[in-house]
Amino acid sequence: MPDSKYAAYQPAAPYFDLVRRALGDRVDGAHFFDLVTDETVYEVLYDVPGWPRVITGRDALMAAFRGYVGAIALESADRLVVHVADGGAVIVIEYEVRGTILASGVRYANRFCSIITIGNRKIVHWRDYMDSLAAWAALTAPRGV
Structure with missing residues (x-):
């Protein structure tokens, strides 16, 4: 994570770093939060x-x-798998994350597909899909499983 102003978000650094790498030179900004604006819409389905x-x-x-x-x-x-569409204005990324649910110590693993629309070198829209069952299983599992 390149900037200490985002130190509180360190537990999500692998995700932020993957997104930044996936978007490459299509966007401006060092950190994930530098890539979004006050108008960015982040939608989860x-x-x-x-x-x-x-x-x-x-x-x-x-x-x-x-x-x-x-x-x-x-x-x-x-x-990470990156698909470029619409002349680079739309980027589709597929990826996996792994970690720990802090309240229970349960291991967490999930797969995602995100459709990202770029405008003026920033993320203008993000549409996210994930394995909902994997999230539910991790969030509801007994402690230490």
Whole structure:
């Protein structure tokens, strides 16, 4: 994580670093939060308790991720596949994350597919899909499983 102003988000660093790497020179900014604006729409097409379906703007996204890093510590984000569409204006990334649910110590692993729309060298829209069953199993598993 290149900037200490994002130190509180360190538990999600593998995810942020993977996204930054996936988008490469198509966007400006060193950290994930530098890639979004006050108008960015971050949409998730699944239900996870405590996580909104639509988040609009950088501040709201940072607030949501404060909750995320308070609940899950990621150890890795990998198996990245990048698909470029619409002349580079749309990037589809497939990836996996692994970590630990902090409240229970349960191991967490999940697969994602995110469709990212770029405009003016920033993320303008993010649509996210994941393995909801994997998340549910990790979040509801008994402690230490």
